[in-house]
Amino acid sequence: MSAATDTNLIVRFVRTVGQSALFFLSLLRHVIPALARPRLVVHQIYNAGARSLIVIMLSGFFVGAVLGLQGFDLLQRFGSEEALGVAAALGLLKELSPVVTALLFAGRAGTSLTSEIGLMRATEQLQAMEVMAVDPMRYVAAPRFIGGIVAMPLLAAVFSIVGLYGAQLVGVQLMGVDPGSFWSQMQSAVELNDVTEGVIKSLVFGVACSLIAVFEGYHATPTAEGVGLATTRTVVASSVLTLLLDLMMTATFL
Amino acid sequence: MQRPAAAGSLGPDNDIIVDVRDVHYAVNARPIFNGISLTVRRGRITAIMGPSGTGKSTLLRLITAQIQPDRGSIVVWGNDLSTLKPGEIYGMRKRMGMLFQQGALLTDLNVFENVAFPLREHTKLPEPVIRALVLTKLHAVGLRGAAELMPAELSGGMARRVALARAIVMDPDVLIYDEPFVGLDPISMGVILRLIRSMNEGLGITSIVVSHDVQELSTIAHDSYLLSGGRVVAAGTPQELAASTSGEVRQFMTGSDDGPVPFHYPAPDYAQQLFGDSRGGRR
Ligand SMILES: Nc1ncnc2c1ncn2[C@@H]1O[C@H](COP(=O)(O)OP(=O)(O)OP(=O)(O)O)[C@@H](O)[C@H]1O
Ligand SMILES: [Mg+2]
Numbered sequence: 028m029s030a031a032t033d034t035n036l037i038v039r040f041v042r043t044v045g046q047s048a049l050f051f052l053s054l055l056r057h058v059i060p061a062l063a064r065p066r067l068v069v070h071q072i073y074n075a076g077a078r079s080l081i082v083i084m085l086s087g088f089f090v091g092a093v094l095g096l097q098g099f100d101l102l103q104r105f106g107s108e109e110a111l112g113v114a115a116a117l118g119l120l121k122e123l124s125p126v127v128t129a130l131l132f133a134g135r136a137g138t139s140l141t142s143e144i145g146l147m148r149a150t151e152q153l154q155a156m157e158v159m160a161v162d163p164m165r166y167v168a169a170p171r172f173i174g175g176i177v178a179m180p181l182l183a184a185v186f187s188i189v190g191l192y193g194a195q196l197v198g199v200q201l202m203g204v205d206p207g208s209f210w211s212q213m214q215s216a217v218e219l220n221d222v223t224e225g226v227i228k229s230l231v232f233g234v235a236c237s238l239i240a241v242f243e244g245y246h247a248t249p250t251a252e253g254v255g256l257a258t259t260r261t262v263v264a265s266s267v268l269t270l271l272l273d274l275m276m277t278a279t280f281l
Numbered sequence: 282m283q284r285p286a287a288a289g290s291l292g293p294d295n296d297i298i299v300d301v302r303d304v305h306y307a308v309n310a311r312p313i314f315n316g317i318s319l320t321v322r323r324g325r326i327t328a329i330m331g332p333s334g335t336g337k338s339t340l341l342r343l344i345t346a347q348i349q350p351d352r353g354s355i356v357v358w359g360n361d362l363s364t365l366k367p368g369e370i371y372g373m374r375k376r377m378g379m380l381f382q383q384g385a386l387l388t389d390l391n392v393f394e395n396v397a398f399p400l401r402e403h404t405k406l407p408e409p410v411i412r413a414l415v416l417t418k419l420h421a422v423g424l425r426g427a428a429e430l431m432p433a434e435l436s437g438g439m440a441r442r443v444a445l446a447r448a449i450v451m452d453p454d455v456l457i458y459d460e461p462f463v464g465l466d467p468i469s470m471g472v473i474l475r476l477i478r479s480m481n482e483g484l485g486i487t488s489i490v491v492s493h494d495v496q497e498l499s500t501i502a503h504d505s506y507l508l509s510g511g512r513v514v515a516a517g518t519p520q521e522l523a524a525s526t527s528g529e530v531r532q533f534m535t536g537s538d539d540g541p542v543p544f545h546y547p548a549p550d551y552a553q554q555l556f557g558d559s560r561g562g563r564r
Contacts, residue, residue, distance in 0.1 A: 147388070155385035158345050159447075160371040161402050 047242050053164060054172050054238070061169035071174025075136040075237075079182055082135055083128060087186035090127055091193025094118055098194070099202045108198075109208035113216040115194035119187045120217070120225040121280075126273050128183040129232035133265035136178070137240035140171055141261040144244025145254035153245075168241050175237025176230065183229040224280050231272055236265045296323045297356075298455060298487050299344055304353035306336075306343065313339050315511040316353070321455075321504075326481050326488040328498040328519065331508035332533065334546065337491045338382060338459055340508070344489070345379060345457070346370045375403060378448035382459040384440035386432040386447070392419070393428040396447045403451065418446040423472060438465045445473065449480065455487045456480065462494045470497065477501055495534055499523065507533060 061068060098114040144167060147153050153163040198204040240261050247257035299321035306314040313336040321327045331337055342348045343355055346362045355362045357373060365373065386395045396415045400406060406414075419425045422442040432440060441461065448456060458477065462470050478501050480486045492498055498505065499519030507515040507522060507530055515522055515530045522530055548554070 150388070151381050151383055151385035152387050154342075154347060155379070155381055155387075157347060158374055158377070158379045159399050159402070160374040161399075162371070166402075 046246070047238065050242050050245070051238055054169055054241070057162070057165045057169040058173060060165050061173060064170075067166070067170040068173050071170045072177045073174075075132075075140070075171070075174045075178035076181055078139060079132055079135045079178070080185065082131055083182045083186050084189050086127060086131055087124070087189035088193040090123055090186075091115065091119065091190030091195075092197045094123070094190065095194035095197030095202070099198055099204065108202070108204050109212055110216075111194070111198040111204050112209035112211075112213035115191060115198070116213045116217050117221060119190045119194075120221050121228075122225075122273075122277070124183040124186040124190065125225050125228035125232055126269060128179065128186045128229060129236055129269040130266055132175070132179060132182065132232075133236050133240070133262050133269070136175065137236050137261045137265050138258045140175070140237070140240040141244040141247070141258045142254055144168070144171070144241060145247035145249075145257050148245070148247060149249040149251070149254060168245055172237045172241050175240065176233040179233030179236070180226055180229040183225065187225070224276075228273065228276055231276065232269050235268050235272060239265045239268065297321070298323050298358060299489070300356040301340070301344070302354050302356065304343065304350040304355060306339065306348070306350050308339075312511055314350075317508070317512050318353075319506050319513055319516065321487060321489055323487055324481070324485045325503040326477065326490060326501055328502035328505035329489065329491045329508065330493065330495065330498065330505060330533065333493070335508045336511065337508060341379070341457055341459055341489070341491060345374060345377065375451065376454045377457060378451060378453035378455070379457040380441070380445050380448045380459060380461055382463075384432075384437070384444040386435075386440055386444055388432050390432075391428070392424065392430050392432070392435070392443050395432065395443060396450050398447065399451045414450060415446075418450050419443070421449075421476060422446045423469070438469055441465070442469065442473070445476070452484070453486065455489070458488065458490045458492075460492055461490065462492055462497055474501060495519075495523075509533070 094115045095111065098111050098118070099108060102108050102110055102114065144153075147163075147167065153167065156163045156166060195206075195209060199206045199209055243257040243261045243264075244254075247253045297320050301317060301319050303316045303318050304314050305312070305316060317340070319327075319329075329337055329340065339348070343350055344357065346355075346357075346365070349363060358376075360369070360373070362370070386392075387398065390398065393415055396418055397411050400411050400414060416425055416428070419428055422445055424439060424442055424446070427435065427439065427443070432443070435443065441464070445458075445461070448458075456477075461473055461477070465473060474497060477488055477490065481488050481501075490498060490502065499522075502519050505517065505519050505522055506513050509529055515525055515527060517525075523534055525531065525534075
C-alpha cells in the first residue's frame, strides 16, 4: 500500500514539475506582449511591492538589530567590534535580505496572488476573458509574474537598508561601536560582487516565488476549498524552493 | 448590418452558423454527451432547454472552443473548430458575445470598465466614443446609474444585466446567453426578453439561449432543442415541443419529476442505501 502511495506521490510530483515548466515557458512567451501594456505591469509591481513593504521594513529592522547584537557578541570575543558594519552588511546583502524577503514575499504577496487568480478562475472570470478573445495568460498571469520579479529585488534593497540602520542602532547607539569605523570599514570591505550576488539571488527568488504563486492560482481547483489549498501550497513550495535555491547559489558563488 | 463573412463561411450551408455534429464528450470518464447534433441558423433565436446538469453550459463551452469534444465535430461559420489555430479561435470569439450563468464580471474593475473592457482590448476608439458606447449599453439594461459601482456591490440580477451589456458592447454577430432569466424580477425579465428580441429583430443578431424557462422562451424562440441524457430528445418550434406527445418532452414541459427523464443524478438504490450497509454512502 505504501509503495503504491509513494509512486503516486512521485508521479504527482514529476507531473507538477513538468506542468510548471511548461507554464513557465508559456509565461515567458507572454512577457513581451504584456510589456506592451505597461499600465497593467506597473499596477502589479505596485501591488506586489506595496502590499509587502510594511512587513519587509519591520522585519528588516528586527533582523538587522539581531544581527547587530549577535555580531557584536561574536566580534567582541576577537576584539574587532569595529568590523560590525562589515559583518552586518555582508550578512544582509548576500544572504538575509534576499532569503527573508523571499520568504515574506511568499507569505504576503504570493498568497494574495494565488487566491486572487484562483478566485478569478472559480468565478469564471478567466473563462469570460477567453470568450472575449482576451488571453488571460497575457492579461492576468504575465503582468503579475513580471510584477513579482521586479518587486523582489526592490524589496530586498529596502530590507538591506532598514536592516543596516537596525544593526547600526544596536551596535553604535547601544553597544558603543565607533560610528566612524562602523561605516568606513563597511565601505572599504564590501565589494560590488557582494551586492551583485544579493541582487542575482533576489531576482532568482522573484522568478521562483512569482511563478509558483501564479501557477498555483491559475491551476487551482475552482472552489473555495481548492483556492485555500492552492494558497497553502504556494507558501510551502515557495519557501522550500527559496531555501534550496539559496543553498545552490551560495555554493556556486563562493 | 451583416458584417463580411469570415473566410470559409461561403457555401451552400451559409445559413448555418453553428453546426454541432455527433459530438461525444466525457468528464472524468462520465459521459456528458453521447452523440449530440444540432444546428443554429443565421438571424434566429435558438433555445436550448434541458434539466439541470444535462450539460447545457458544457455545450456552450464546446461551441466557444473552450473545450474540445472527444469525438464528432463542431463547425462555426463554416470552420471546423478543431482545425483552427489559437489566433483564429480568438478571431471567431470577437464576433461572439456571451452572457455567463454567474455574470463573470471582472472583480477588480467597476461596472463601467467591465463593459468597456472588450472595447479597450480590441479597439483603439477614442475615450469619448468608448464612453458613449458603454453608457448606451448600460442604459439599455437600465443600469447607467450604476456605472461607478464595483461588481461586489451589485445584486446577482444586476450583475447579470451588466454582463449582458458587456456581451453586446462589441456588436457581436452571435449572442450566447447561459440562463439569462434566473433570479431576475419580472420587470428585469421583461426588459431582458425584449432586449434579446430587439437585438435579434433590429440587428439580425443570431442568438443561442440556454434556459429552463419554457414559458419565457416560447415567446421569443424560433427553434428549440430539448437535451436529456447526453443527446437531443426533441427539436422544433416551441409550439411543436409544447404539443409533443413524447413522454420525455411532456414531462419537461409540465415539470413533473416522474417520467422517463431522470430527476436524480445516477445513484445506488435508495432503499438499499438508506437501510442497507453503508457502502455507497461516501465515495
Ligand atoms: N469541471 C468539471 N468537473 C467535473 N464534472 C463537471 C465539470 N463541469 C461539468 N461537470 C459535470 O457535467 C455535467 C453538466 O454540467 P453543466 O454545467 O454543463 O450542466 P447544465 O446543463 O448547464 O446545468 P445547469 O442548468 O444546472 O446550469 C454536470 O453533471 C456536472 O457534474
Ligand atoms: Mg449551466
